[in-house]
Amino acid sequence: MLYQRSSQLFAEAEKVIPGGVNSPVRAFKSVGGTPIFVQEAKGAYLYDVDGNRLVDYINSWGPMLLGHAYPPVVEAVIEKAKKGTSFGMPTEIETEIAALAVSMVPNIDKIRFVNSGTEACMSAIRLARGYTDREKIIKFKGCYHGHSDSFLIQAGSGAVTFGSPNSPGVTQGTAKDTLLATYNDLANVASILEANKGEVAAIIIEPVAGNMGCIPPKPGFLEGLRQLCDTHETLLIFDEVMTGFRLARGGAQELFGVRADLVTFGKVIGGGLPVGAFAGSAQVMDYLAPVGPVYQAGTLSGNPLAMAAGLAMLQAINNDLAVFERLEEKTAYLEQGMRRVLEAKQIKYTINRVGSMISVFFDEREVVDFDTAGYGNNDQFKTFFHGLLKEGVYIAPSSYETWFITDALTYDDLDFTIQAVEKVFA
Numbered sequence: 245m246l247y248q249r250s251s252q253l254f255a256e257a258e259k260v261i262p263g264g265v266n267s268p269v270r271a272f273k274s275v276g277g278t279p280i281f282v283q284e285a286k287g288a289y290l291y292d293v294d295g296n297r298l299v300d301y302i303n304s305w306g307p308m309l310l311g312h313a314y315p316p317v318v319e320a321v322i323e324k325a326k327k328g329t330s331f332g333m334p335t336e337i338e339t340e341i342a343a344l345a346v347s348m349v350p351n352i353d354k355i356r357f358v359n360s361g362t363e364a365c366m367s368a369i370r371l372a373r374g375y376t377d378r379e380k381i382i383k384f385k386g387c388y389h390g391h392s393d394s395f396l397i398q399a400g401s402g403a404v405t406f407g408s409p410n411s412p413g414v415t416q417g418t419a420k421d422t423l424l425a426t427y428n429d430l431a432n433v434a435s436i437l438e439a440n441k442g443e444v445a446a447i448i449i450e451p452v453a454g455n456m457g458c459i460p461p462k463p464g465f466l467e468g469l470r471q472l473c474d475t476h477e478t479l480l481i482f483d484e485v486m487t488g489f490r491l492a493r494g495g496a497q498e499l500f501g502v503r504a505d506l507v508t509f510g511k512v513i514g515g516g517l518p519v520g521a522f523a524g525s526a527q528v529m530d531y532l533a534p535v536g537p538v539y540q541a542g543t544l545s546g547n548p549l550a551m552a553a554g555l556a557m558l559q560a561i562n563n564d565l566a567v568f569e570r571l572e573e574k575t576a577y578l579e580q581g582m583r584r585v586l587e588a589k590q591i592k593y594t595i596n597r598v599g600s601m602i603s604v605f606f607d608e609r610e611v612v613d614f615d616t617a618g619y620g621n622n623d624q625f626k627t628f629f630h631g632l633l634k635e636g637v638y639i640a641p642s643s644y645e646t647w648f649i650t651d652a653l654t655y656d657d658l659d660f661t662i663q664a665v666e667k668v669f670a
């Protein structure tokens with residue numbers, strides 16, 4: 245494959261955009277090489293500016309559950325755009341999508357729409373802090389909740405339990421209120437809560453981690469968090485930006501049968517337009533302005549184009565719930581195929597999968613948290629990534645990312661992908 249035009253465009257972009265990209269992971273830093281510029285996409289395929297076709301396993305990092313340029317979403321956006329693209333006044337479609345989301349997701353009465361997953365998580369913890377009148381939050385190492393200050397935190401030094409900034413620009417003052425726990429380690433969470441009695445507003449978690457590769461919660465882990473939260477009167481926030489409307493109609497809450505106090509959404513809920521949302525019981529959500537004291541706002545929140553795309557997407561899912569079985573079957577087929585190849589080639593690997601989230605780590609040890617996810621972040625992954633790319637298969641350019649399977653993939657596409665894996669290790 246040739247990437248001449250992509251390389252040229254990247255060089256031009258670098259002159260006027262920091263690093264040539266508007267979000268860092270797009271820059272191929274962890275795998276090397278220059279990023280590919282997209283011309284267009286349809287269904288399961290991307291077409292780049294050099295005329296290459298790629299089978300897409302990123303799907304805009306999740307939103308394209310039903311494939312690119314999904315006709316009902318595209319039509320809905322075109323029709324809405326003709327009638328004006330933003331008003332800063334209420335529109336009926338906001339209530340329509342809110343009512344549909346509330347009917348699909350368990351344990352939520354009200355939902356507020358924002359413009360990104362980052363905003364949703366940022367607002368959810370502000371609400372949790374306001375509602376509980378407490379300042380600290382617990383997050384898990386390796387979980388991503390967007391780039392707001394409270395979440396850009398890494399493990400502090402030695403004996404301290406509070407975090408320290410992992411980006412310049414995040415203050416120590418902010419970092420001290422974020423406590424870091426280890427994913428899948430309930431005893432660790434219990435001891436942090438005990439040491440900070442009466443001070444923790446919320447625990448926020450990706451119920452299936454997807455931002456350190458795919459890591460499922462161990463049996464009992466989410467249930468244990470629910471119990472700890474009840475004991476400590478701490479709110480449990482499920483960040484379902486990735487899992488929402490992907491793992492089940494009602495997301496991870498439905499899949500695992502565990503209730504969260506607040507849920508955040510993004511990605512699929514916007515059908516490929518910039519949408520985020522956070523939701524919960526009326527009691528908690530009514531703590532938001534204009535009825536409650538916690539401030540949160542947005543000029544373009546509930547934007548009609550974004551709502552039209554999201555509504556068309558949620559309707560498509562809600563009217564065809566078999567989509568989740570198809571996604572499960574397709575992803576399981578891909579998993580089995582890749583396992584066959586990797587075993588035949590005697591490659592050391594671990595594959596983690598929950599529904600249509602899957603990742604391959606190049607290490608045979610179990611991957612259960614951030615530290616173990618690091619084992620597979622190695623040169624073999626880079627070889628795998630660039631090898632697949634050469635064969636026309638596009639996976640995330642980092643081993644710390646999950647693959648997102650779309651229903652637009654056919655079994656021929658999956659066979660093509662499995663054969664590509666075989667060629668990479670030939």
Ligand SMILES: *Cc1c(COP(=O)(O)O)cnc(C)c1O
Nearest residue numbers: 360361362388389390485486510
């Ligand atoms: C993508 C993601 C976010 C951030 O969403 P943006 O729309 O990129 O701001 C937050 N949480 C999780 C779990 C995500 O996967």
